Amino acid sequence: MRRLWFTSVAALLALHAAGEAELSPTELQDGRKLYTAKCAKCHKFYDPAKYDDDQWRSWMTKMSKKAKLKPAQAELLSRYLGIYRTGLGTNGISTGAPR
Ligand code: HEC
Known part of the structure; x- marks a missing residue:
């Protein structure tokens, strides 16, 4: 079970590294605004x-x-919220609620 979890996290990290989940600062800002x-x-x-x-997908x-x-x-919003899902908010955003 643990190993499975680890494998999927590794896969997500690989996806992230491939640029899939990258957002520019503008996109981050827009994503936050959209949510609000x-x-x-x-x-x-x-x-x-x-x-x-x-x-999550169905919601x-x-x-x-x-x-x-x-x-x-x-x-855009699903990519923005994807940061919260994977916990890879490395662009200086915290995982708190968008303001
Ligand atoms: C028109 C009002 C409305 C808007 C706009 C809205 N929601 Fe919702 N949302 C609801 C309601 C009502 C529920 C309760 C569940 C249902 O609809 O069956 C809900 C439920 C949810 C849930 C599940 C909560 C749970 O019970 O676990 C998520 C996640 C969610 N919304 C995300 C979003 C996101 C992301 C957006 C913006 C794209 C959004 N919602 C826009 C009204 C709204």
Whole structure:
């Protein structure tokens, strides 16, 4: 079990290193703004790390519709929130709620 967990973390790290999860400072800022404007108007910040992949994906699909996100916005937000999921917030952002 432990080994499996470790393997998936390693895979995520590899993905990250490949640039998949990288966000520019502007994207980070926009992601945060999007969350505040589109998601936080209905509820608090839910920590993406508390959900497994399937759960998170289905919530994002459902909530992107609720928030009427444009495809580009949904894409940015899912990358932005992905930082919280993988705990790889190395761009100077903390894993607290976006302000
Ligand atoms: C129109 C109001 C509204 C908007 C906008 C909205 N949500 Fe939600 N959200 C809800 C409600 C209501 C629930 C309760 C669960 C349900 O809908 O079945 C929920 C539930 C959730 C959950 C699951 C919480 C749990 O119970 O574990 C997550 C995660 C979530 N929202 C994320 C988001 C994200 C990310 C966005 C922005 C893209 C967003 N929401 C936008 C109303 C909203």
